[in-house]
Amino acid sequence: MDSFITIRxxxxxxxxxxxxxxxxxxxHTDAMATMLDFFFYNEISPKENFxxxxxxxxxxxxxxINAVIAIMRDVEKTQTKPTVAMMESLFQTETPTKKPLILEKKFIDKQKKVRFKEKENPNNEL
Incomplete structure (x- = not known):
């Protein structure tokens, strides 16, 4: 059996x-032995900063991580969404409405409907 020694x-x-x-x-002996073994095995000093x-x-x-999230949101707003919108507008298959040419004249009925008529007055002679 090992003998004990006093340390102050x-x-x-x-x-x-x-x-x-x-x-x-x-x-207490196991605690001290384990701590000393730790420092000797890892070759470090208790005074070192880890x-x-x-x-x-x-x-x-x-x-x-917050900075990366902010960057990703910015990229999404400034690059991804506008690009997607442009791509969608390119691939839309709406048929354009046919507008008549400016020079083209379409003749509507030659007889125009009269909206107002003068009243015929027999007393009014010119």
């Missing part, structure tokens, strides 16, 4: 380590 820590640090150790490991956290990465991705 500040009270606040010791309490924090004990709480962490109780929730994740069977003993870069952006998951929250900052997520926030940056959401910003970029």
């Amino acid at each position: 820590f500040k009270r606040k640090t010791a309490k924090c380590f004990q709480e962490f150790s109780k929730t994740h490991f069977k003993s 870069g952006p956290t998951g929250r900052t990465i997520e926030a940056n991705l959401l910003k970029r």
